[in-house]
Ligand SMILES: Nc1ncnc2c1ncn2[C@@H]1O[C@H](COP(=O)(O)OP(=O)(O)OP(=O)(O)O)[C@@H](O)[C@H]1O
């Protein structure tokens with residue numbers, strides 16, 4: 007029930023290859039999030055899963071059944087479109103029940119489902135309105151309702167919250183999470199929002215230029231990125247990338263605040279094996295903090311900060327390593343007195359290194 | 370200063386507009402008054418004068434007893450011929466155009482762009498070019514000189530326009546509506562019926578008016594492809610005006626011309642509001 011297997015799927019529009027061999031196995035009940043820069047083929051992949059776009063090569067399976075050439079209505083998939091795509095001439099109730107109507111469900115049953123769904127999404131009082139008479143958030147809920155009414159095997163959500171204001175988005179995010187807990191239906195979800203991706207996903211699929219870069223749990227994507235693209239894409243503010251020299255034994259050397267530090271990273275053996283003279287060091291802002299006495303593994307250093315950006319809970323401070331810009335994440339108090347020659351502490355247990363030529367991870 | 374020059378310009382604009390309106394309305398006025406005069410009064414030559422003794426003589430004659438060639442039954446039989454041609458031709462070409470436009474706008478298939486290009490080209494083919502081939506076709510089909518044949522000609526010729534209208538209107542409907550409906554289990558016709566048809570009133574009005582006017586006013590196809598019993602009113606009007614028994618009866622000619630033009634006028638008045646709205650909503654966009 008509700009498992010989905012995408013095997014070596016490609017898609018070309020004329021001569022342009024938009025998807026270049028995607029492989030994703032989605033377990034029943036899993037919440038998969040697709041992320042990637044604009045134009046990387048996320049919507050195209052969703053449309054192909056739904057059957058709205060033909061597959062150029064490769065196969066799609068649902069519950070072990072090959073559905074590559076099955077028509078959309080026989081796939082038991084419901085989709086929430088980015089633009090909602092509500093039927094403009096039908097009222098909310100009919101929008102929600104249209105799918106049931108087309109599938110020959112009788113009227114009494116349809117009314118029961120509409121009432122259930124409307125209660126769940128708190129749109130009972132809107133059932134007689136036309137989509138044009140609804141606010142953005144209400145429309146969004148109707149679009150969700152239309153998908154929910156059919157209780158399909160798989161839900162596809164294409165940036166469903168992108169048109170909402172920040173507050174409503176947080177609310178709806180929680181609603182979707184609850185809904186998934188309650189229904190346990192498989193969900194494939196596209197978003198540009200980092201927080202949505204990290205909080206909702208069982209696994210995240212990061213795509214770029216029609217190629218799947220990495221598929222893993224949010225923690226794997228965040229702490230163990232497959233390459234420099236994934237490392238830079240997830241996380242906000244993004245990971246710092248500093249070009250550094252390597253030494254014998256795989257250590258790296260970096261100049262911080264006028265002093266050269268020699269650091270032994272978790273991946274130093276890998277660096278040694280790769281024989282590179284230079285690598286790209288990846289270090290997240292939160293690994294560069296004010297001194298924390300409780301962390302005995304931390305490495306003490308000091309550096310100059312030119313720009314301080316208070317963000318409320320944290321303060322971002324911008325300085326340079328090896329002459330390259332870098333961001334640190336300080337506590338608000340530490341941030342207030344940060345400036346020239348500020349004491350910092352490095353946590354290098356999660357530092358990563360990438361090949362300078364192709365951005366591949368060096369392990 | 371600016372204010373007074375503004376009103377001065379306003380005045381000029383209105384004067385010009387009124388002049389043009391008069392220019393367009395004067396012929397109609399002359400037709401109407403002439404049709405209500407008797408022949409004596411017309412001979413006096415006061416073209417712009419109101420009729421002294423208004424009479425419907427010319428109207429009854431034009432409708433039921435004026436001579437259109439050898440027979441003298443007025444325009445009535447031909448009026449009904451036109452109705453029998455126009456109604457099915459308009460209905461069929463509009464329905465076919467709606468389905469074509471819907472398919473071309475939302476169901477792209479191999480060669481659909483080319484098909485659309487070809488249809489567009491069809492809009493620019495002058496009537497004269499297809500006269501002979503069409504005559505051959507009608508003869509082959511056994512439809513020469515029949516109402517069915519004329520309906521067929523008008524449908525074929527009209528479909529290019531109606532398709533264009535509907536296609537341009539439907540192109541602006543978001544494709545995601547179609548996708549959503551497909552996922553909801555609706556097929557080609559169900560999507561048309563439940564989603565496209567309910568929003569199509571403006572474009573249906575435009576197409577109905579356009580097709581009605583085109584086909585009702587058509588003379589060339591009517592004169593070429595009709596037989597003695599199937600001539601449309603435009604052809605009969607021409608014959609009526611050109612058949613002179615004794616003196617020329619201008620009042621009858623005028624009444625006949627108005628009768629021939631009346632249906633299109635009525636359609637414009639009834640649906641004109643939607644026509645303008647529909648043109649801007651559909652035909653211009655896309
Ligand atoms: N019908 C089409 N014909 C030709 N190219 C297309 C078509 N649809 C999409 N593309 C191209 O395919 C690529 C992927 O498009 P897609 O809509 O899947 O991107 P996306 O990842 O969803 O982007 P976004 O985040 O902006 O929504 C784009 O470069 C786009 O131009």
Ligand SMILES: [Mg+2]
Nearest residue numbers: 048049050164
């Ligand atoms: Mg998209």
